[in-house]
Structure formats: structure tokens, C-alpha cells
Amino acid sequence: xxxxxxxxxxxxxxxxxxxxxxxxxxxxxxxxxxxxxxxxxxxxxxxxxxxxxxxxxxxxxxxxxxxxxxxxxxxxxxxxxxxxxxxxxxxxxxxxxxxxxxxxxxxxxxxxxxxxxxxxxxxxxxxxxxxxxxxxxxxxxxxxxxxxxxxxxxxxxxxxxxxxxxxxxxxxxxxxxxxxxxxxxxxxxxxxxxxxxxxxxxxxxxxxxxxxxxxxxxxxxxxxxxxxxxxxxxxxxxxxxxxxxxxxxxxxxxxxxxxxxxxxxxxxxxxxxxxxxxxxxxxxxxxxxxxxxxxxxxxxxxxxxxxxxxxxxxxxxxxxxxxxxxxxxxxxxxxxxxxxxxxxxxxxxxxxxxxxxxxxxxxxxxxxxxxxxxxxxxxxxxxxxxxxxxxxxxxxxxxxxxxxxxxxxxxxxxxxxxxxxxxxxxxxxxxxxxxxxxxxxxxxxxxxxxxxxxxxxxxxxxxxxxxxxxxxxxxxxxxxxxxxxxxxxxxxxxxxxxxxxxxxxxxxxxxxxxxxxxx
Amino acid sequence: xxxxxxxxxxxxxxxxxxxxxxxxxxxxxxxxxxxxxxxxxxxxxxxxxxxxxxxxxxxxxxxxxxxxxxxxxxxxxxxxxxxxxxxxxxxxxxxxxxxxxxxxxxxxxxxxxxxxxxxxxxxxxxxxxxxxxxxxxxxxxxxxxxxxxxxxxxxx
Ligand code: SF4
Ligand code: FES
Ligand code: FES
Numbered sequence: 001x002x003x004x005x006x007x008x009x010x011x012x013x014x015x016x017x018x019x020x021x022x023x024x025x026x027x028x029x030x031x032x033x034x035x036x037x038x039x040x041x042x043x044x045x046x047x048x049x050x051x052x053x054x055x056x057x058x059x060x061x062x063x064x065x066x067x068x069x070x071x072x073x074x075x076x077x078x079x080x081x082x083x084x085x086x087x088x089x090x091x092x093x094x095x096x097x098x099x100x101x102x103x104x105x106x107x108x109x110x111x112x113x114x115x116x117x118x119x120x121x122x123x124x125x126x127x128x129x130x131x132x133x134x135x136x137x138x139x140x141x142x143x144x145x146x147x148x149x150x151x152x153x154x155x156x157x158x159x160x161x162x163x164x165x166x167x168x169x170x171x172x173x174x175x176x177x178x179x180x181x182x183x184x185x186x187x188x189x190x191x192x193x194x195x196x197x198x199x200x201x202x203x204x205x206x207x208x209x210x211x212x213x214x215x216x217x218x219x220x221x222x223x224x225x226x227x228x229x230x231x232x233x234x235x236x237x238x239x240x241x242x243x244x245x246x247x248x249x250x251x252x253x254x255x256x257x258x259x260x261x262x263x264x265x266x267x268x269x270x271x272x273x274x275x276x277x278x279x280x281x282x283x284x285x286x287x288x289x290x291x292x293x294x295x296x297x298x299x300x301x302x303x304x305x306x307x308x309x310x311x312x313x314x315x316x317x318x319x320x321x322x323x324x325x326x327x328x329x330x331x332x333x334x335x336x337x338x339x340x341x342x343x344x345x346x347x348x349x350x351x352x353x354x355x356x357x358x359x360x361x362x363x364x365x366x367x368x369x370x371x372x373x374x375x376x377x378x379x380x381x382x383x384x385x386x387x388x389x390x391x392x393x394x395x396x397x398x399x400x401x402x403x404x405x406x407x408x409x410x411x412x413x414x415x416x417x418x419x420x421x422x423x424x425x426x427x428x429x430x431x432x433x434x435x436x437x438x439x440x441x442x443x444x445x446x447x448x449x450x451x452x453x454x455x456x457x458x459x460x461x462x463x464x465x466x467x468x469x470x471x472x473x474x475x476x477x478x479x480x481x482x483x484x485x486x487x488x489x490x491x492x493x494x495x496x497x498x499x500x501x502x503x504x505x506x507x508x509x510x511x512x513x514x515x516x517x518x519x
Numbered sequence: 520x521x522x523x524x525x526x527x528x529x530x531x532x533x534x535x536x537x538x539x540x541x542x543x544x545x546x547x548x549x550x551x552x553x554x555x556x557x558x559x560x561x562x563x564x565x566x567x568x569x570x571x572x573x574x575x576x577x578x579x580x581x582x583x584x585x586x587x588x589x590x591x592x593x594x595x596x597x598x599x600x601x602x603x604x605x606x607x608x609x610x611x612x613x614x615x616x617x618x619x620x621x622x623x624x625x626x627x628x629x630x631x632x633x634x635x636x637x638x639x640x641x642x643x644x645x646x647x648x649x650x651x652x653x654x655x656x657x658x659x660x661x662x663x664x665x666x667x668x669x670x671x672x673x674x675x
Binding site for chain 1: 575579584
């Protein structure tokens with residue numbers, strides 16, 4: 001599609017709009033906020049025009065045309081809801097539903113199913129088909145991630161095209177054409193692509209469901225947050241869905257700069273730690289649960305002693321160990337606390353793994369760039385040294401510090417109980433707080449709270465700010481991540497002028513010198 | 520396994536007639552099926568896909584769609600008997616029954632001696648001389664039981 005920067009003027013349902021030449025009618029209609037119903041069309045897949053629900057009327061053309069495969073031309077007048085179009089759509093809906101089992105009551109897609117939506121919007125609610133429906137395989141396992149239901153499939157081939165055109169594994173095909181037509185998976189019928197779960201989101205109906213999520217909750221009972229996957233440095237935009245304070249799933253959210261419409265399976269399934277039964281929920285001092293005030297007082301006493309002894313000075317050795325899972329706001333507060341103590345030894349460690357040439361990044365944490373920017377060094381901790389005080393944010397895998405580190409006092413923030421900690425504060429996951437991180441490509445993005453951690457919980461940022469208040473007279477922290485960000489914007493040139501709302505749901509690109517964040 | 524140079528030559532010739540290679544798949548697949556014992560094994564499907572540079576699942580879909588392609592081994596001959604309206608009205612039903620009692624094969628089955636595979640087909644386009652059947656690529660029209668036996672018994 002070469003547009004040469006040319007534009008055309010079209011009229012859609014009486015509204016005039018100018019769009020680039022080569023735009024199809026579905027996309028052109030979006031410019032005037034009109035949705036032309038569509039199943040098989042997807043902006044990132046080739047156009048096949050097989051579902052026929054997108055029929056529209058074009059002035060001067062004798063027959064209705066499919067909007068997905070018809071590009072607008074200059075002066076074209078399109079009607080997306082004329083009587084002729086409505087009648088045609090009713091017919092298409094009736095045909096699509098002829099063999100459909102109408103099993104919405106037991107279908108996991110209910111509530112986010114295009115068949116349901118369009119049946120209500122464009123169907124008649126009736127069928128004239130009086131014969132037996134085709135019976136086809138249900139509950140077919142396509143491996144440990146995807147479950148297929150042949151009766152619900154409308155054969156739009158979105159799944160086929162995704163694996164063929166974008167993943168190159170082309171492992172789904174169509175077989176038994178005719179009344180028994182159904183999808184098949186190559187060889188032993190098990191999908192292999194590490195991006196295969198995207199076909200669950202692509203499937204407009206309930207034919208492909210997630211083995212992980214199915215039957216856990218009706219979607220209309222869930223609450224959703226626009227946030228990020230924190231499985232690697234890519235920071236794929238997602239919608240995280242929770243119910244009764246349990247995280248149940250992540251699905252990708254469109255961001256042209258980061259992950260387009262997709263996410264990897266590894267990231268999608270990397271959330272169960274949030275629901276772990278053995279999470280640390282209350283602060284502990286010397287192995288006992290205590291109120292926050294007591295824990296704060298104890299931690300402040302340890303830090304006060306260190307401060308008086310000179311902080312980072314040779315006689316009292318203090319180590320601040322951050323984690324690349326922390327938000328910028330937390331890192332900022334942590335750095336501020338360490339500043340107040342005069343601590344110079346600031347470290348963090350990045351968990352490394354496999355990357356690929358699609359989305360997966362080898363850094364398996366969301367914010368290594370932030371940790372560097374706020375002055376933490378991605379370098380090994382001196383394990384030989386006798387440390388007096390260690391303040392440690394444990395990474396998700398608990399790691400970050402050598403096992404045999406010598407430390408007289410430890411203040412630890414962790415997901416699970418840390419037996420060696422003198423003071424142990426609960427760590428929250430990125431799904432339980434608001435904040436920002438710097439993803440690959442120096443993109444500043446927001447994480448948002450999808451569920452509430454333990455009721456009386458104080459976020460780490462608040463704990464850090466209060467600790468600083470206890471050892472530095474007159475220090476006042478901020479109430480929200482947005483306000484913390486405003487403070488960062490005043491102090492860090494790279495954040496100048498940035499605000500919580502300004503970053504928005506899609507993030508912004510930062511101009512960072514390589515020296516600040518590393519390669 | 521690779522295809523014979525003759526076959527590849529024929530396919531290359533087919534390619535010259537279409538704007539894209541893929542368009543020649545169906546005519547080429549008829550040639551391929553002939554060279555590979557009358558059916559598409561997994562291997563043949565993969566070889567075909569490789570020759571054309573398309574996903575093997577695409578070729579598989581074509582084999583599954585068209586009745587003229589076989590996804591399971593066939594006998595030495597393929598007998599396609601028309602079962603559509605005109606032929607039915609003119610006695611195809613009798614012939615079908617006869618084939619099943621005399622030769623022991625129903626739709627889709629192959630005789631025990633491997634002589635032929637029997638397939639019921641939709642209208643083969645010779646309604647004027649119904650009932651009719653196609654044996655491999657040769658048509659036999661205005662059939663009755665005797666004529667049918669004559670043809671089938673003559674098969675090697
Ligand atoms: S399974 Fe879903 S995405 Fe795939 S062809 Fe069927 S309806 Fe379309
Ligand atoms: S969206 Fe146009 S035919 Fe399916
Ligand atoms: S119905 Fe048999 S050839 Fe047409």
C-alpha cells in the first residue's frame with residue numbers, strides 16, 4: 001500500500017473526512033467514530049474478507065461491498081447503517097449462528113464476545129434454520145495454554161494468519177472443509193509458538209480460550225487496570241484483571257511504540273506470585289508481626305545509629321540495595337533516604353534470561369534503567385566486607401544479594417518472610433501500586449494498581465518517606481505516586497516537565513544520556 | 520523426498536501462467552498426487568509446501584477441501600460414482616447397493632485386493648447420460664448393473 005502522502009475526501013454516514021489514500025472503509029469509519037462491525041479483519045493481519053459482517057453500501061455501486069477489502073477513493077460516499085446494510089448484516093449474523101451451539105452460559109468468552117455483541121447490535125434474535133446443527137469437537141486441547149472449541153469457531157482465520165504471518169510458525173490450518181470444517185494444529189496438535197496466547201485475544205468469539213484463565217471469573221465481575229507486564233524490560237502494555245483482590249489475568253493493550261497489539265506468553269503467565277498464599281502481609285521485627293509504627297521506630301533506630309556513625313564512612317558500613325522491580329518513585333525515595341544517611345554504597349542486580357527478536361528482552365525486570373538513573377550501581381556487592389547495616393529491596397526471585405553476606409543489621413523489604421531480617425517490611429508487586437518505570441528504549445511508562453494488597457498496608461514509598469522523616473527533621477514525603485513524580489520532575493533534568501497525566505496510558509520517550517542509564 | 524525432474528518442469532511451466540506461484544497449487548497438486556501413488560501423505564504435503572514456499576498447513580487445507588485429493592492411501596484405481604439428483608433418479612441408488620454387495624466397498628473404501636477405491640461424488644456434469652461414473656480420468660455413461668460390472672471387472 002503506497003499512499004505517497006496522498007489523501008482522499010470521503011463521506012461516511014453524512015460525515016466528511018479526509019484520510020490517507022489506501023485506507024480501507026473500516027479504518028476510514030474509525031475517523032468519524034463509527035464502528036463497522038468486523039470479525040476477520042485485523043489491522044495487523046492480511047485481509048481475507050471471509051466473515052462478511054462488514055458489508056457497507058457505497059453510493060453508485062450496485063452491490064454492497066466489504067469494508068475491510070475496499071479502499072476509500074476520492075469523493076466516495078459510504079453508508080454503514082442503511083436499510084440495505086442492516087438487512088445484509090442480519091443475514092450474515094443468521095448464517096454465522098446457524099451451527100453455533102449458543103452455549104454462552106458455559107462459554108468463557110461471554111461478556112467480551114463479538115458474536116454476542118453483534119448479535120445484539122445487528123442480529124434479529126431469530127433463526128429460520130429448523131434442522132439439526134453440526135456437532136463438532138469441543139474442549140480440544142491445543143497444549144497447556146490454549147483450548148479450542150470447533151463449534152464456536154466462525155473460521156475467520158485470524159489465529160491462522162497470526163501464527164503464519166507474524167510468528168512464522170504457521171501451525172494452524174483449516175481441514176475437513178464443508179459442513180465439518182474445523183481448524184487443525186500441525187503434527188500432534190500442540191501449539192509451539194511462545195506467542196501463541198495472542199490468538200486467544202485475537203479470536204473474536206469463544207473458540208479459543210485460555211487454559212490459565214478459563215472459568216476463573218466472569219469478566220463483568222472483574223476490575224481492570226491499565227498497567228504493564230513487568231516480566232522483562234520491554235514493559236508491554238496490558239490490562240490486568242482482578243477479582244476479590246486476586247490477579248486473574250493479563251491481556252495486551254495496544255501501544256504502537258512498545259508492544260503493538262501483542263505480548264509474550266511468558267509475561268502473560270508471569271503474575272501468579274501476586275496471589276501467593278505465603279506473602280508477607282505485615283511488618284515484622286525480630287521474627288514477630290508488629291504494627292507499622294513499631295517497625296518504623298526500630299528501623300529508624302538502626303539507621304540513626306548508622307547515620308551518627310557516618311553512614312557510608314569506613315567505620316560504619318551501610319549498604320543500600322535496590323531492586324529493578326521498584327518504581328521510579330520508590331527509587332527516588334530510597335535514594336533520598338540514603339542521601340540523608342550519607343550512604344554511598346548503592347547497588348542492585350538485574351535478573352537475566354533469554355530474549356528474542358520480537359518482544360522478549362533479556363533483562364527480566366521492568367526498571368533497571370530507573371535504578372541506574374537514581375544512582376544505583378549494577379555491580380556486585382563486596383561480600384568480603386563486614387557490613388553494619390544493609391537496607392535491601394529483595395527482587396521478585398528473592399535475589400539481589402550474595403547469600404553469605406555479612407551484615408550486623410538488616411532492614412529488608414520482601415514478598416515472603418526473610419528470616420535473617422531484623423526489620424522486615426512487606427513488598428508490594430507492581431500490580432498493587434501506582435508508579436512509573438523506564439522500559440527498554442528509555443520509555444517512561446506508568447504501572448497502575450489493579451488490586452489492593454493487605455488492608456492496612458503502607459506502600460514502600462510511604463515507608464521510606466516516613467523513615468526519612470524520622471531521621472531527618474522536617475522531612476515530608478508525598479501522598480501519591482503522582483505527587484512523588486512531580487518532585488522527581490523538579491529534581492531530575494530527564495523528567496523535566498513530566499506529569500502523571502502527561503505520561504498518559506501510552507508513556508513518553510525520555511532523552512537520557514547513555515551514561516545515566518547504561519546501554 | 521524430491522519430485523521427479525519431469526514433474527518439477529511441469530510445475531515450473533504452470534507457474535509461468537499465473538501472477539503468483541501459489542495460484543498454480545491446485546493444477547500442480549493433481550500432477551503431484553499422480554506421481555505420489557494417488558494420495559497426499561504427510562511427506563508429500565510437506566514436499567509440496569516446500570516446492571511452493573507456502574505453509575504446509577495451507578496445502579493440508581487444500582487436500583482436506585477438495586474431494587479430488589486424497590488424504591489416505593487409495594487403490595490402484597479410483598472409481599467415482601455420481602450420487603446427485605439426476606443420476607439418483609436414473610438408478611444410481613441401485614448401482615451403489617450393487618457395488619457394496621458385489622465388491623464389498625462402501626463410500627470411501629478400497630477393495631480388499633487393492634484394485635479400486637470407491638467414492639460417491641456430487642454431480643460430475645454428465646446428467647444427460649445419467650447414471651454415470653468416472654474411473655480415474657475416464658467417464659462411463661448411461662450405466663446399468665451390467666455395464667458397471669463390465670467396467671469394474673476389467674480393472675487390473
Ligand atoms: S478459532 Fe477464533 S480466531 Fe480462529 S478461525 Fe475460529 S473464530 Fe477465528
Ligand atoms: S471483516 Fe470484512 S469480511 Fe470479515
Ligand atoms: S447428477 Fe450425476 S452427472 Fe449430474
